[in-house]
Amino acid sequence: MSIKQKTLDLKKxxxxxxxxxxxxxxxxxxxxxxxxxxxxxxxLLDPNSFHEYDLFVEHAAKDFDMDKKHLPGDGVITGxxxxxxxxxxxxxxxxxxxxxxxxxxxxxxxxKIMDHAMNLKIPIIGINDSGGARIQEGxxxxxxYGEIFYRNTQASGVIPQxxxxxxxxxxxxxxxxxxxxxxxxxxxISKMFITxxxxxxxxxxxxxxxxxxxxxxVHSEITGNAHFFSESETECxxxxxxxxxxxxxxxxxxxxxxxxxxxxxxxxxxxxxIPTDPRxxxxxxxxxxxxSDDSDFFEVQELFAANMVIGFGRMNGQTVGFVANQxxxxxxxxxxxxxxxxxxxxxYCDAFNIPLVTLVDLPGYLPGIDQEHAGVIRxxxxxxxxxxxxxxxxxxxxxxxxxxxGYIAMCSRHLKADFVFAWPTAExxxxxxxxxxxxxxxxxxxxxPNPEETRxxxxxxxxxxxxxxxxxxxxxxxxxxxEPGETRKFLLHALExxxxxxxxxxxxxxGIPPF
Amino acid sequence: xxxxxGKSKNLISLMVDDVTYQTLPNKMHTSRKPYKPINPNVxxxxxxxxxxxxxxxxxxEVKEGDELCILxxxxxxxxxxxxxxxxxxxxxxxxxxxxxxNHPLVELK
Numbered sequence: 080m081s082i083k084q085k086t087l088d089l090k091k092x093x094x095x096x097x098x099x100x101x102x103x104x105x106x107x108x109x110x111x112x113x114x115x116x117x118x119x120x121x122x123l124l125d126p127n128s129f130h131e132y133d134l135f136v137e138h139a140a141k142d143f144d145m146d147k148k149h150l151p152g153d154g155v156i157t158g159x160x161x162x163x164x165x166x167x168x169x170x171x172x173x174x175x176x177x178x179x180x181x182x183x184x185x186x187x188x189x190x191k192i193m194d195h196a197m198n199l200k201i202p203i204i205g206i207n208d209s210g211g212a213r214i215q216e217g218x219x220x221x222x223x224y225g226e227i228f229y230r231n232t233q234a235s236g237v238i239p240q241x242x243x244x245x246x247x248x249x250x251x252x253x254x255x256x257x258x259x260x261x262x263x264x265x266x267x268i269s270k271m272f273i274t275x276x277x278x279x280x281x282x283x284x285x286x287x288x289x290x291x292x293x294x295x296x297v298h299s300e301i302t303g304n305a306h307f308f309s310e311s312e313t314e315c316x317x318x319x320x321x322x323x324x325x326x327x328x329x330x331x332x333x334x335x336x337x338x339x340x341x342x343x344x345x346x347x348x349x350x351x352x353i354p355t356d357p358r359x360x361x362x363x364x365x366x367x368x369x370x371s372d373d374s375d376f377f378e379v380q381e382l383f384a385a386n387m388v389i390g391f392g393r394m395n396g397q398t399v400g401f402v403a404n405q406x407x408x409x410x411x412x413x414x415x416x417x418x419x420x421x422x423x424x425x426x427y428c429d430a431f432n433i434p435l436v437t438l439v440d441l442p443g444y445l446p447g448i449d450q451e452h453a454g455v456i457r458x459x460x461x462x463x464x465x466x467x468x469x470x471x472x473x474x475x476x477x478x479x480x481x482x483x484x485g486y487i488a489m490c491s492r493h494l495k496a497d498f499v500f501a502w503p504t505a506e507x508x509x510x511x512x513x514x515x516x517x518x519x520x521x522x523x524x525x526x527x528p529n530p531e532e533t534r535x536x537x538x539x540x541x542x543x544x545x546x547x548x549x550x551x552x553x554x555x556x557x558x559x560x561x562e563p564g565e566t567r568k569f570l571l572h573a574l575e576x577x578x579x580x581x582x583x584x585x586x587x588x589x590g591i592p593p594f
Numbered sequence: 595x596x597x598x599x600g601k602s603k604n605l606i607s608l609m610v611d612d613v614t615y616q617t618l619p620n621k622m623h624t625s626r627k628p629y630k631p632i633n634p635n636v637x638x639x640x641x642x643x644x645x646x647x648x649x650x651x652x653x654x655e656v657k658e659g660d661e662l663c664i665l666x667x668x669x670x671x672x673x674x675x676x677x678x679x680x681x682x683x684x685x686x687x688x689x690x691x692x693x694x695x696n697h698p699l700v701e702l703k
Contacts, residue, residue: 283642284692300621358615410608410615442610448629514611
């Protein structure tokens, strides 16, 4: 054969492989409102940047007539490309090929592209759309999953790992996304669960739809498994591109700096956001937008445990992670879910050299039998652990209330914050004035001829003396009491001078966080 | 800046340390169930499953550790035993029943 003939032969082979599961299967995929795997990769990556590998990989299974079946690419597409010019490794399961089921070679392809990402120290993006294990391949399919989980764990904290759920992701398959940093879901398309509705019906006699059991909304609002919720695949890809712009390529780098931009102070007036009455709610995201570059804030887990706000923004062009109590929802209390949510984000930022800016306004931990029984001690401890462990620059601003255990947990000086600032509206105390006065002056109140009047008097007394930032400042627990309007100035300076911070903890193999 | 949204209707009162805050509820808060104290005399299924065998009758005296029934769940035959001495006051199951989680199986007195 001449070179020309050989090239023609290659083209023919490629054409065959690129058809995936064939026209009929593709039609079905489109009917479900889904893009095909290759379309997904192409719409996510920069134009013409995708380079595919292992197109001709085939399975070697023999049992159950598998030797007669030809599965193009073994149901997964792998390769490299760029997003905003940043290099990424990517794979997408192809539901049109045997339902995207995971066999040994399918898993090996994923493992290989993950190894590339680790060697090259660049992010890995996985698009999941699979019916689960390829039952015909038996234990080899399980081996495949295990090899992926091992790589997810090794890569954790080394390179960013992003999972995109664009179809079913059931059974053991859910654990790869669960081990990665960020999970993207799309309404009515993403489905994640360990045991599906059919098993639940036959074993337990309980009826539930896939959507109600493990749809995108469930994982965004209730379980916290998902970090970003989108209405469509296109919107989802926009969000992934945005996320990639904030995070570094690996733990050896800092995120790429953007041009500096001032906040939109006409829209977000920092002096007018906070009501001085500590019982009145407001949206803390307005405070973040009043200090971040271009008033930009990219929120993570927006719908889950909304009493805690986490997300990325930029200060003087550099990515920072914001962690803030949200007085608008549940008064901004710490509870099981919000502690868990913040703790993981803090560890993410710490692993990837992203400085932490913490905004504090909370009454403490949420009281309740359900919270105590759900393990608020264990979960609440996670936030203490993460802040204490983090060695990136940590800057805290106390906006209003900082009471009790909540004050300590929210990146206080005592957990080794680098800088702690407080607004004049801050109230740093062991608990709220009402509660404190009721305890300290109990007998005086009880023995008074007019208990209610005495109580109010004592509350006012306590407020005057302790409901301010100056007691904490007198002990050096606060570095400066600042005007709200000066917050950005103080933050920028603090972040700038701690840019080269390097802190070495005691030697350990690893800590034992309260998982 | 958005005007304080939902100020009128959606806010709830939340009390922490004797201070009442005006705030929005979240999903976890609205979907929580009131706490029910555990009654040690009512033996409930710890897992949903199938009652394969019942060893006791109503009115029968049982000793701590006596077998009450077999609950087949998750491919395992689980023997349910009496947690204390007593008399079977109520028997809520018969062989072949499918029971949900926390279904009262046997009541002792």
